[in-house]
Amino acid sequence: MKAWQLKGFGLENLKLENINIPTPGSHDVLIKVGAVSLNFRDKAIVEGIYEPDMVPNPLIPVSDAAGTIVQIGEGVTRFKIGDRVTSHLYSKWIEGAPGPNEPDFCFGSPLPGGLAEYMVMHEDSAVMTPSTLTDEEASTLPIAALTAWYSLVTYGKLKKGDTVLIQGTGGVSIFGIQIASALGAKVIVTTSSDEKGLRARKLGAKEVINYIKTTDWAAEVQKLTNGKGVDQLLEVVGGEGLNDSVQATKVTGQISVIGFMAGQTTNLNLMEVIFRQTKIQGIAVGNRKAFEEMNKAFDDLAIKPVIDTVYPMEDAVKAYQHLSRGAFGKIVINIS
C-alpha cells in the first residue's frame, strides 16, 4: 500500500512509500482509509514538539481517519466487512474515567495513524461513522469534535438556554459553536477577524467579540449576559488569559481547559476562583461512549463538519503547510 512515513522530525522527513498492508489480528479490523483530517497534535508530532520520545521511527502519522472495513479477525463481534468506521484517538478509553496510561495507546503516535491506504485497529478502537456524513466529514470528528462535545455535554451538561463563550474559530471552536447552538445554547464567540466572526454567526453564534479591537472581552461578555457571565467557556487559548475567562464565566460556571496557544502555564488569581466558585475542568478529548453519543447527535441534529480544504493523498505535505498557515474549518486529506 501507499503510506506516508515520518522518518525523523520535520516535514522534509515525511515520505510517501510503498509498504506491506498490515495484517489484522483476531480482534482487529482492517480499514480501507477514505480520508484523514489534521489536528494541531499531528503538526506538533511532525515538528518533534509533542512527546518526541514516544514517536516511533518510522511512523505512519495522523490520528483521525474514516473508512470502510475490508477484513476482520476471526474474533471480531462489533463490526462486519463493509461497515463504515472512524478511529477513536484514545484507543483503549471506552467509558468512565480515563486510565493512567491512555496516551500510550493513541493513533498517529505511538500507534500507527491513518495517512495510508489501509489502517489496522482493534475493534474496540473504532466507532460506527454517522450515516449522514461522508468519510471526509467523519474524519474531522475524533479529536476536534469530541473535545468540544466532551467539554460542553459530557462534563458541562449543556442545557437549552445556557450561554456559552467559545474562544476563537479554530477546529475545536467551530465544532463548539455548532454543537452548542444545535442544542439550543446562546453562543458568544471571540475572534481576531470580523470576517471569521460573520462566518461564526452563520454557524449559529449569536454574539461575536473581536478580541483584538475589544481587549477587555471579559467585560463585554459580562455586558452581554446582564452582568452574570456565561454558564460555560471553552478555553482554547490558555496562558494568563485564564484570569479573563474566570471573569467572563458566571458564579459556579465551568471553564473547560482545552488549549494552550498562549502558554502552558498561568498565574491564576485564586481568590477570584474561590469567590466565584469556578469549576475548572481539564479536558483530554473524550471516551468512546461519548464519541458514539456525539455521532448519534450529529445524525439527529444534522450537524455537518466545516471543511476548509481537501487535499489528495499525494499533497499531504501541502495539507500540513496549510494547517500551519491557519484555516476556517478542518484540513482533510482524501485517501480513496
Ligand SMILES: NC(=O)c1ccc[n+]([C@@H]2O[C@H](COP(=O)([O-])OP(=O)(O)OC[C@H]3O[C@@H](n4cnc5c(N)ncnc54)[C@H](OP(=O)(O)O)[C@@H]3O)[C@@H](O)[C@H]2O)c1
Ligand atoms: N485538550 C484537548 O483534548 C485538545 C484537543 C484538541 C485541541 N487541543 C488544543 O486546543 C488548541 C486549539 O486547537 P485547534 O485544533 O482548535 O486549533 P486551531 O484550529 O489552530 O485554532 C486556533 C484558533 O485559536 C484562536 N485564538 C488564538 N489566540 C486567541 C486568543 N487570544 N483569543 C481567542 N482565540 C484565539 C484563533 O481564532 P481566530 O482565528 O478566530 O482569532 C485560531 O483560529 C490547541 O492548543 C490544541 O493543542 C486540545
